[in-house]
Amino acid sequence: MEAAGPLRAALWALLLPLLPLVAADEGILHASGSGVPPVTKDYCIIYNSNWVSLPKTLDNATFTPLENLTSTVLCSSAEVPSVALQDKAVVVMRGNCTFLEKARNAQRLGAKMLLIASKSRLSGISDNKTDFEDVTLPIALIRYNDIVDMQLVLGNEVNVTLYSPPLPEFDYSMVVIFLIAVFTVALGGYWSGVAELENLKAVASPGERETRWKKEENVTLTPVTVILFVVICCVMLVLLYFFYKWLVYVIISVFCLASAMSLYNCLAALIGEIPFGQCRITCSNKTIEVRLIFLAIFCIAAAVVWAVFRNEDRWAWVLQDILGVAFCLNFIKTLKMPNFKSCVILLGLLLLYDVFFVFITPFITKNGASIMVEVAAGPFGNSEKLPVVIRVPRLEYSASTLCDLPFSLLGFGDIIVPGLLVAYCRRFDVQTRSSSVYYISCTIAYAVGMVLTFIVLALMKMGQPALLYLVPCTLITSSLIAWRRKEMKKFWKGSSYQMMEHLDYTGNEESTATATEQPGGQ
Known part of the structure; x- marks a missing residue:
């Protein structure tokens, strides 16, 4: 077999x-720190394009100071500490109340933008559009981890703006x-x-x-x-x-094993055409080419390296593609x-x-x-x-x-x-x-x-x-x-x-x- x-x-x-x-209703939060020169970074947001229209570019963008209130969910005005939200972008946690309740509370307190941080996967905002007719401030979902990263990279004084560049054809x-x-x-x-x-x-x-x-x-x-x-x-x-x-994790393990074997088979076929370096050793009454032993070690190492660094987006994809092509x-x-x-x-x-x-x-x-x-x-x-x-x-x-x-x-x-x-x-x-x-x-x-x-x-x-x-x-x-x-x-x-x-x-x-x-x- x-x-x-x-x-x-x-x-x-x-x-x-x-x-x-592409995915519908995805936008970008452009954040700027207070340093000189200011450090900037972009983060993913999810919004409802039927309720708010975001600019296509950063030209003439208006930045708003960010107020981090991730210790609250803003389901009632009483939850908000005694801090001025007037003309600020406020970020709160996703809670049991609706987006509409959060938006009305934020607007009542004078906020210009509402960001809702989520620890789970971002999903679309699907509340009834007619309920939001009295809400004028933009609302968007953002990852909680991005808020944490924003503080680490840009500091506590951050200015933000929202935009949604056109999707490439x-x-x-x-x-x-x-x-x-x-x-x-x-x-x-x-x-x-x-x-x-x-x-x-x-x-x-x-x-x-x-x-x-x-x-x-x-x-x-x-x-x-x-x-x-x-x-x-x-x-x-x-x-x-x-x-x-x-x-x-079972599939990751299977992929490592199968791709290492496949890479070995592919490279062994190429090495077999090379006429030199064919020295052999005897093990258990069987002779094995030394170069094939080193090849097996190399293939196993490649699969192990990928498994350890598989979530490293900068270069791990190259190794995954090589292993994947060999597997196919x-x-x-x-x-x-x-x-x-x-x-x-x-x-x-x-x-x-x-x-x-x-x-x-x-x-x-x-x-x-x-x-x-x-x-x-x-x-x-x-x-x-x-x-x-x-x-x-x-x-x-x-x-x-x-x-x-x-x-x-x-x-x-x-x-x-x-x-x-x-x-x-x-x-x-x-x-x-x-x-x-x-x-x-x-x-x-x-x-x-x-x-x-x-x-x-x-x-x-x-x-x-x-x-x-x-x-x-x-x-x-x-x-x-x-x-x-x-x-x-x-x-x-x-x-x-x-x-x-x-x-x-x-x-x-x-x-x-x-x-x-x-x-x-x-």
Whole structure:
């Protein structure tokens, strides 16, 4: 069971779609200290754009002194200490009373701005708009940790202003995401084809070839196992939704183990092509190359370093992406789809899985949130994030950069799932000697699907299940190529069709030889 380890680990990789670049009603609190020159820093806020219109830029911005009242919740005027709030921005804690009560109390005391600090994850302000007709001051939610950071960095005398810069239509980090995804899918498919070619060259006799086919059944997904695989993915996602704060650490551990093994397999394949440095040592009657021992230590160290510094946003994403690409490459190369039929079932079911958990579950959950997006963002404000994504820092500055999504993200599943079809196309090219027409066409179709996903993402401004665009592009393209070349039957049945053709050929050959040896066959 060569693929059993990566198969179990990859179940986690199918949990995430392409995540949104933007979120509604996000703004920026620009804070300035009292030093010379003044130190400034930006913080994320959440506001309701239906109630208040914030300026787009800091041009002609009016700063307001900040009064920190996080020791109160401002549910009544009696809670406010004897301090003048006239023409100040006041920050209070989120309490049991409504935003409307806080706003009226703050306005009654002469405040010009109300900031509500929250220790949990920031969510939208959803009180009835008509109740706020008598409230004129802007209201916004801010993280409590940001208020603490503000005092540490800027001091006790802070002036603040609010603004909401226009959201970029396109972030160039998506170009990096695109290149990583296409490169991984193309290389994974090519690597799978190289392995197939080596197997065909190594097998000389029909008996050995039949043995090889039987052996490959242990690393393939049959239609039954495909269905089981998707069911397990659904169960895991639901369990993550309800038990995220415990299971996230299980997934982090699995990712470290699986990515270290995958990185070792990828680098070992490259080192194997180097003709020098092949000295060996004997251990338990087995000889091991010394360079592979050092390689294993390096791969384990890389995974451990990532685990320790995984929340370091400045550089940990680079290591996560390297480990993630290695994981995807190893999985695409190791797990072999036996035929196009299994590919259609796998991609079709995972497409339904993606769409259901992104678009349908908001009608089922109590808070109206998508289970997929909730799990991806970390339910209930959990600071730990699932590591099964490729992430690149956003290059265009906006409120979203400060809020929940400072990175552009792409789930491993959006690479692995179409990558398995690309790998099958490459192996089919090798088996039929078709000059890589299936492989190249399917890879280009994947790239087109990614571009289409980005376009829809930019237009709709909301999270998109990438498989909704990748699956039709790759499946339809592969089908059209097979139909145009009049190889659909062979392409649909895959290696089983090849094996039957080969057995029929060798069987007929043996019958002919037997008949020739008998007198009646002369």
